[in-house]
Amino acid sequence: MGYCIYYKKSEPDVHFTKREHVIPAGLGGISKLPLGYVSDEANEYFSPLEMEILRDSLLAVNRNNVGPGKRGSLNVKKVKAPTMRVMKKEDSSGENYNIGFVFVGESYIISQIAVDFNDKENSCIPSYRSTVFDIQQGKQTLLDFRKNLIGFFSNTNRKFKLIDMPYTTDSHFINVGYFKGKWFAATSHKIINMDYLALILLPALKEEQLKDNEPVLEPKAFLKYTYKFDINTSLFFFIYVKTAFNALAFLKGSDFASKEMFDNIRKSILIHDNSISDFIVNEYNINNELKDIAIRIPEKAHFVIITSRFNSVIAYVSFYKERPALVKLTDNYEGEVFTEAIVCDWKNRNEFTLDEIPN
Known part of the structure; x- marks a missing residue:
């Protein structure tokens, strides 16, 4: 039986016939979360929000000039x-x-x-x-x-x-x-x-x-041609925070993502108001381990690197290999130190995890 990592509900309250892309399909994302992770109701709620962001935010500049097109197409x-x-x-x-x-x-x-x-x-x-x-x-x-x-x-x-x-x-x-x-x-x-x-x-x-x-x-x-951006900041941050949370579930499993320590960010994703900016860390330094990982990532690829730091779980989310946004997923983590990653080399239609990143 499925259990939605966003609504924290199972059947018959929600339904599971579709699968959610980890990285948005409109940016070329390939891998999907297993069936039963994200409900159809959540998927249908998120889809128009993501499309608005991809069409009317700064991401549209790279998407139009570099690619990909609709649902990852280059045709x-x-x-x-x-x-x-x-x-x-x-x-x-x-x-x-x-x-x-x-x-x-x-x-x-x-x-x-x-x-x-x-x-x-x-x-x-x-x-x-x-x-x-x-x-x-x-x-x-x-x-x-x-x-x-x-x-x-x-x-x-x-x-x-x-x-x-x-x-x-x-x-x-x-x-x-x-x-x-x-x-x-x-x-x-x-x-x-x-x-x-x-x-x-x-x-x-x-x-x-x-x-x-x-x-x-x-x-x-x-x-x-010129761009006119009408999108608000909280909606722009939404795509980074939601992608970080999807990657967390993909890399660590739905049971982990459903834990109470992630309830605050889960709620903020669902309401996508100004509170979502509270999870974006504006000033930070990238440590050497993350720099070494980033160097090996293909040009213009998207990536999410998730790591634990003291009691925090942090996600570095980058689209088109530009400077990543740092998303603080929780400050209440108690467990083993870990670093995980998913990379989307959309130009070559390939995705891989940390252990599979080319040297």
């Missing part, structure tokens, strides 16, 4: 719901803006129509844009997008997500893009009158006045 074709951004292109002809996303360090422009308005002449110039990799694909991309665009503008109940515009510009533009069944829009103004835009564009679309316009291949190297 852009498997991206389902990336964070859309307004991307800026600057060249000799000036500047223009596109809706797109970043995946493993490369920018991708979704299929879109970009409308540049000339307010002085009361005119506008529409153009198609998309990241395409050959001419034939570009033509088919245009045909598919035009069909979807006509349907979108013809529907008075149209739904779309307005993307935040992080740049200041004197230009007047509206972009409308489509990606995997969802519509996105961006503008230099605060709002978009989509009915007015439909009135302007629908006749041209239906009469195929733009049929000779092929999607423009946007050179990735010249696209600029």
